[in-house]
Amino acid sequence: MVSCPPESSNQENSRSRECEGGTFGLDCLQQCHCSPEACEKERGICTGQCLDSWFGPYCQSLPVIEKAPVIVSTTSTTVGLRWDAWSEEDDIGDHPLIGYDVFVKKDGDWVMDQRVDQLTTSAIVSNLTPDTDYSFCVAAVREGTGGTGPLSPRNNTITLCTKPSASPSGLHVAAINTKELEVTWEHLPSELAECRSGVTHYMIYYASTGSTSLNSVMVPNDTSSYTLRGLETYLDYSIQMTASNKDEESDRSSETIGKTLEEVAPSPINVAITQSTTHSFTVSWYTPLPSNINGNIQKYIIRYKRTDPAGDGNYKMEEVLTGAFDGEYTVMDQASKISYTVQVQTVNGAGSSNWSEPVNAKTILLGDDNVTRVPLGAVIGGVIVPLAFIVILIFTVVMYRRIKQRRLNAEPAASPPNSAHETSSKYGNSAYDDSDTHTYQDLNIDTPNIQNLTDAHTYQDLKKPNINVIYQNVTESDPGNTYEDTV
Known part of the structure; x- marks a missing residue:
């Protein structure tokens, strides 16, 4: 007869032994999630008193956020946070998740600030104190009391400072060198900086009066003076200052005006002689840029000297008291027909300033000191008009003489009477007709029937009559162009 072997002693020992130290199972190798007295030894069922990070009647695990939140923004009273969403597949814990709690720590204790739903992974923490140290962390939350998981690692920040409550005082500006202004001020007290760091630096803002371009320069907090360089000559500058802490800048101080020093003016340009008379000459000039002339113009000085060998080589000076940017001046009481070299100084x-480029002037020999300069057009007109009148007069006389000559040539020669012959008033000769230079008479031939005095080319042969002729004196005028025949 075969019988079953008796039960081994090892099995009997394992059944008779109870698990200890919060373990359960046949080999007591599994860990309960509750206190030892609340853990069922065979199946590990908890009846309460769950360990940390375990939740529910069966002590399920709580969700865990393993990374610290990221600080995305900071002001003097707010901090912005962002964190990674909890994932059932990747993170520790059991679902369902209902949201996240944001915790803030200021002076030692963690305080829950706000809860956001499970779909939101960011928050803005408000109503914070400026210039204060804060720590932030996040916890994932399951349903029910005690469902908040363990806190995430923390992230620290300091809220920003507010702007200083005052600006620098005692602002003073002085011109010590050309193109420079020295700015001095009083330090801002640390309690007015509104920040534990105190004043970190100062800012100087400056601009020339009327300019839209604003310049600025940063100076350290351990100084109370600064020299602005590279400025324009003899200009007003408006200057303001601010004080800054590590985060904010104060309001600007009230304006303080400073003026850069004067500099020697540039020499005049476009110097010219605009008029000369027998005893004077007039000189004009302009002032170049910059338009401020490096200062206030007080006067101009004109110097001149003779350039002819009779001169002594010494300059004579005359002042023109004006602040204008250009000018004109007449040098009087000079000798006539003398050459001069002239220069102007500001x-x-x-x-x-330096002397201008020299120009030459010369008084004239003839002229009228009381007559102002005559325009070129008037001079030309005064010459052309008389010439035109003379030409017209000559032309009229010539035309008149030509017309008169034509009329004389057009008149026919008059026939003399039968009983007498016309005698030339020029020679007192009845055989010569002065009115026609081509008519001749032969006194030895009697040609009474062929005489034709109207033919300018007819020869007349006449017998010499037996008459006595009385001739007039050829030196006397014969106004009638006649003579007497006496038989």
């Missing part, structure tokens, strides 16, 4: 508060 004088302001900083001194005298």
Whole structure:
């Protein structure tokens, strides 16, 4: 007869032994999630008193956020946070998730600030104190009391400072060198900086009066003076200052005006002689840029000297008291027909400019000092008009003489009476007709029947009559062009 072997002693020992230390199972190798007295030894069922990070009647695991939230923004009273969403597949814990709790720590204790739903992974923490240290963390939350998971790692930040409550005082500006202004001020007290860091630096803002371009320069917090360089000459500058802490800049101070120093003016340009008379000449000039002339123009000085050998080589000076940017001046009481070299100089508060380029002037031999300069057009007109009148007069006389000559040539010669012959008033000769230079008479031939005085080319043969002829004196005038025949 075969019988079953008796049960081994090892099995009997394992059944008779109870698990200890919060373990369960046949080999007591599995860990309960609750206190030892609340853990069922064979199946590991908990009846309460769950360990940390375990939740529910069966002590299920709580969701865990493993990374610290990221700080995305910071102001003096707010901090913006963002974190990674909890994932059932990738992160520790059991679902369902209902949201996240945001925790804030200021002076030692963690305080829950707000809860956001499970679809939101960011938050803005508000109503914070400026310039204060804060820590932030996040926890995932399941349903029910005690469903908040363990806190995530934390992230720290400091809220920003507010702007300083005052600007620098005692602002003073002085011109010590050309193109420079020295700015001085009083330090801002640290309690007015509104920040534990105090004042970190100062800002100087400056611009020339009327300019739309604003310049700025940063100066350290350990100084109370600064020199602005590279400025324009003799201009007003408006200057303001601010104080800054590590985060904010104060309001600007009230304006303070500073003026850069004068400099010697540039020499005049476009110097010219605009008029000369027998005893004077007039010189004109202009002032070049910059338009501020490096200062206030007080006067101009004109110097001149003779250039002919009779001159002594010394300059004579005359002042023109004007602040205008251009000018004209007449040098009087000079000898006539003398050549001069002339220069102009500008004088302001900083001194005298260089002399201008020289120009030549010459008084004339004839002229009227009381007559102002005559325009060129008037001179030309005064010459042309008389010439035109003379030409017209000559032309009229010539035409008149020609017309008169034509009329004389057109008149026919008059026939003399039968009883007498016309005698030339020029020679007192009855055989010569002065009115026609081509008519001749032969006194030895009697040709009474062929005489034709109207033919300018007819020869007349006449017998010499037996008459006595009385001739007039050829030196006397014969106004009638007649003579007497006496038989």
